[in-house]
Amino acid sequence: DAGVIQSPRHEVTEMGQEVTLRCKPISGHDYLFWYRQTMMRGLELLIYFNNNVPIDDSGMPEDRFSAKMPNASFSTLKIQPSEPRDSAVYFCASTPENPGPDTQYFGPGTRLTVL
Amino acid sequence: QKEVEQDPGPLSVPEGAIVSLNCTYSNSAFQYFMWYRQYSRKGPELLMYTYSSGNKEDGRFTAQVDKSSKYISLFIRDSQPSDSATYLCAGGSTLGRLYFGRGTQLTVWP
Numbered sequence: 001d002a003g004v005i006q007s008p009r010h011e012v013t014e015m016g017q018e019v020t021l022r023c024k025p026i027s028g029h030d031y032l033f034w035y036r037q038t039m040m041r042g043l044e045l046l047i048y049f050n051n052n053v054p055i056d057d058s059g060m061p062e063d064r065f066s067a068k069m070p071n072a073s074f075s076t077l078k079i080q081p082s083e084p085r086d087s088a089v090y091f092c093a094s095t096p097e098n099p100g101p102d103t104q105y106f107g108p109g110t111r112l113t114v115l
Numbered sequence: 116q117k118e119v120e121q122d123p124g125p126l127s128v129p130e131g132a133i134v135s136l137n138c139t140y141s142n143s144a145f146q147y148f149m150w151y152r153q154y155s156r157k158g159p160e161l162l163m164y165t166y167s168s169g170n171k172e173d174g175r176f177t178a179q180v181d182k183s184s185k186y187i188s189l190f191i192r193d194s195q196p197s198d199s200a201t202y203l204c205a206g207g208s209t210l211g212r213l214y215f216g217r218g219t220q221l222t223v224w225p
Binding site: 042043044048091093104106107108109 | 123158161212214215216217
């Protein structure tokens with residue numbers, strides 16, 4: 001199993017540009033989570049999906065952030081327009097339908113720098 | 116108040132020391148508790164988990180939960196330089212969502 005795949009691994013962009021982060025969950029996993037990690041705030045949940053349906057997006061910081069999951073094997077997190085304070089590492093994680101403590105797997109992350 | 120509170124450190128200890136990492140939580144609905152280890156520029160990886168109060172041991176690592184005081188601990192015996200990483204505690208329920216602490220950065224120097 002390839003694990004959770006994220007792309008790109010690094011993204012450097014200028015303020016105001018649109019940024020799209022991509023995630024492929026582990027096959028057969030029904031939950032997908034998007035997290036953001038910064039030194040100041042740690043690992044924060046932005047949004048999560050169950051069977052491609054957004055369940056809780058209360059962690060999305062503002063309207064500039066949007067996430068979609070068009071099918072079971074692909075999700076995107078979009079920031080438009082990007083701002084320097086969006087600089088962080090963004091992680092995607094997935095877990096199966098009956099999640100337990102040992103079933104949430106993280107991708108390698110996308111390191112985003114907004115200049 | 117965050118669901119899970121964790122002192123970010125940093126914590127620096129010599130090789131062979133016993134390391135104690137701690138968290139507190141506020142959500143009584145948590146059914147299990149995890150410790151993740153995150154190496155620099157990598158994603159978090161599950162280190163240990165436990166469902167109930169008490170201790171769980173795995174090699175040099177011991178996870179401890181005290182539900183009465185809502186306290187989570189991780190002990191590392193005979194610490195090694197390879198243990199240098201950020202350690203994140205988390206609580207969760209059967210709904211799948213996890214709540215993480217900020218992480219404690221640990222350095223074990225030879």
